[in-house]
Amino acid sequence: MLARVWSASLIGIEAVKVGVEVDVSGGLPGIVVVGLPDAAVQEAKERVKAALKNSGYTFPMRRIVINLTPADLRKEGPSFDLPISMGILAASEQVRSQQLDEFLFLGEVSLDGSLRPIAGVLPIAAAAQKLGLKGLILPAANINEAIVVEGLAVYGFQNLAEVAGFLNNPNRYQPVTTPAPSEDVADCLNSALDLRDVKGQSHARRALEIAAAGGHNLIFVGPPGSGKTMLARRLPSILPPLEFAEALEVTKIHSVAGLLKERGSLVRDRPFRSPHHSASGPALVGGGSFPRPGEISLSHNGILFLDELTEFKRDVLEFLRQPLEDGYVTIARTRQSVMFPASFTLIASTNPCPCGYFADPVQPCTCSSRQREQYWAKLSGPLMDRIDLQVMVNRLKPEEMTQQSTGEDSHTVRQRVKVARDRASDRFKAEPSLRCNAQMQSRHLKRWCQLDSATRQLLEAAIRQLGLSARGTDRILKVARTIADLANDQTMQTQHVAEAIQYRTLDRIQ
Ligand SMILES: Nc1ncnc2c1ncn2[C@@H]1O[C@H](COP(=O)(O)OP(=O)(O)OP(=O)(O)O)[C@@H](O)[C@H]1O
Numbered sequence: 001m002l003a004r005v006w007s008a009s010l011i012g013i014e015a016v017k018v019g020v021e022v023d024v025s026g027g028l029p030g031i032v033v034v035g036l037p038d039a040a041v042q043e044a045k046e047r048v049k050a051a052l053k054n055s056g057y058t059f060p061m062r063r064i065v066i067n068l069t070p071a072d073l074r075k076e077g078p079s080f081d082l083p084i085s086m087g088i089l090a091a092s093e094q095v096r097s098q099q100l101d102e103f104l105f106l107g108e109v110s111l112d113g114s115l116r117p118i119a120g121v122l123p124i125a126a127a128a129q130k131l132g133l134k135g136l137i138l139p140a141a142n143i144n145e146a147i148v149v150e151g152l153a154v155y156g157f158q159n160l161a162e163v164a165g166f167l168n169n170p171n172r173y174q175p176v177t178t179p180a181p182s183e184d185v186a187d188c189l190n191s192a193l194d195l196r197d198v199k200g201q202s203h204a205r206r207a208l209e210i211a212a213a214g215g216h217n218l219i220f221v222g223p224p225g226s227g228k229t230m231l232a233r234r235l236p237s238i239l240p241p242l243e244f245a246e247a248l249e250v251t252k253i254h255s256v257a258g259l260l261k262e263r264g265s266l267v268r269d270r271p272f273r274s275p276h277h278s279a280s281g282p283a284l285v286g287g288g289s290f291p292r293p294g295e296i297s298l299s300h301n302g303i304l305f306l307d308e309l310t311e312f313k314r315d316v317l318e319f320l321r322q323p324l325e326d327g328y329v330t331i332a333r334t335r336q337s338v339m340f341p342a343s344f345t346l347i348a349s350t351n352p353c354p355c356g357y358f359a360d361p362v363q364p365c366t367c368s369s370r371q372r373e374q375y376w377a378k379l380s381g382p383l384m385d386r387i388d389l390q391v392m393v394n395r396l397k398p399e400e401m402t403q404q405s406t407g408e409d410s411h412t413v414r415q416r417v418k419v420a421r422d423r424a425s426d427r428f429k430a431e432p433s434l435r436c437n438a439q440m441q442s443r444h445l446k447r448w449c450q451l452d453s454a455t456r457q458l459l460e461a462a463i464r465q466l467g468l469s470a471r472g473t474d475r476i477l478k479v480a481r482t483i484a485d486l487a488n489d490q491t492m493q494t495q496h497v498a499e500a501i502q503y504r505t506l507d508r509i510q
Pocket residue numbers: 197198199200201222223224225226227228229230231349350351396
């Protein structure tokens with residue numbers, strides 16, 4: 001007899017429906033899986049066989065053919081264990097199959113028949129809801145992730161026998177429903193890292209505020225121990241909370257990467273990822289024969305912090321250029337190419353030279369100019385051109401070091417950031433793809449970054465003096481727009497552009 005069960009597979013962070021057809025017929029006992037299964041799907045045969053036996057069912061001693069459709073799509077991972085098990089039970093008439101094709105099944109099975117959680121449930125749940133299926137059946141441990149999707153009936157079970165019980169009488173079961181949204185995240189953010197702890201460095205603090213308000217890329221350059229890492233790690237404490245749509249995107253990516261187990265259901269905080277400088281290209285941008293999101297996608301809608309930027313391998317950093325511009329990364333493979341969102345704010349830090357003390361008023365720099373050149377050569381011009389805020393962080397003065405810090409706390413700064421972001425969102429009402437000033441394109445600049453003639457002259461002088469590229473100039477305009485937003489100013493004034501220009505420090509020191 002033939003049975004068909006629905007399941008799903010992932011391409012990037014999108015899910016596609018997969019049919020699991022099971023035919024049990026006469027012939028020599030055996031089981032084959034066809035339809036581009038990977039090794040984990042092939043191994044399902046053995047797991048399912050033991051799991052069915054250990055759950056009290058008979059494993060048919062006949063010829064079993066399992067076909068996964070569509071045939072040209074690669075199927076990976078252990079999530080097909082449950083649909084295959086149910087297909088075998090239905091095809092061998094051990095469960096009722098009348099309503100089998102109204103649900104979508106996902107889950108790995110253990111040898112004792114219990115269901116184990118899998119990665120990537122959220123995008124599949126979203127797809128199941130769009131497909132209009134009657135419900136999603138999955139391991140109980142994955143429920144929280146699935147009920148993020150509204151309007152989808154979700155049934156979570158502990159083991160195979162419970163799922164079979166459900167199929168025999170679906171109407172007796174109540175789906176789990178979406179819980180009421182939790183309290184506003186803005187109020188429940190209590191990061192241990194607060195800007196209050198930072199002494200002095202008002203220039204760097206201002207740059208952090210601008211980066212948070214407009215989503216601009218930033219680099220801190222300064223001697224060891226001046227507080228670069230300390231400042232950068234406090235950026236999440238002044239970022240606005242994720243909007244629901246943003247949170248859903250972030251959660252999908254983390255779900256596909258299998259990182260949700262520690263993080264509960266919907267990811268509410270903006271991601272802050274700080275990969276070590278030994279990270280490889282695929283770790284940073286994503287990869288693998290079944291492409292997985294890398295650090296740049298895991299920081300989507302949040303922050304990618306590259307501490308000690310010059311220690312990263314140059315070719316690895318070059319991978320960042322395209323995503324920094326486009327907000328997504330495409331990973332091409334022979335069988336399929338996938339696209340992952342990667343719209344992140346880059347925050348970097350570095351010393352100004354190999355010894356770390358170039359231009360330091362206290363400690364003399366021991367590097368030759370050639371050594372300094374080689375040091376900066378690691379960071380290509382095109383990459384630095386994409387960093388809008390280039391900020392020197394100087395060592396604290398002795399009197400600043402010994403005094404208590406008097407700076408504002410993160411909560412206060414965050415309120416201002418939020419007001420500036422709201423102002424930008426009002427402007428972007430007709431452009432739903434834009435979320436912050438850094439994402440504006442040329443046509444948006446034409447509309448929202450108009451300059452009077454005196455300001456234009458100032459900008460022209462800066463372009464000449466700093467040798468700015470067209471991209472560099474556009475970036476100055478975007479930063480100036482954010483500075484105007486922070487000042488609650490509808491139009492861009494000379495002082496906004498002037499401040500934006502002085503953040504192109506590195507164009508001068510190199
Ligand atoms: N502005 C500051 N206010 C208060 N403490 C500071 C400040 N700057 C540095 N410190 C103290 O010094 C420590 C080291 O700072 P941090 O690690 O941020 O320096 P860094 O600039 O990243 O140095 P490196 O170049 O060596 O990485 C901090 O953990 C903090 O205790």
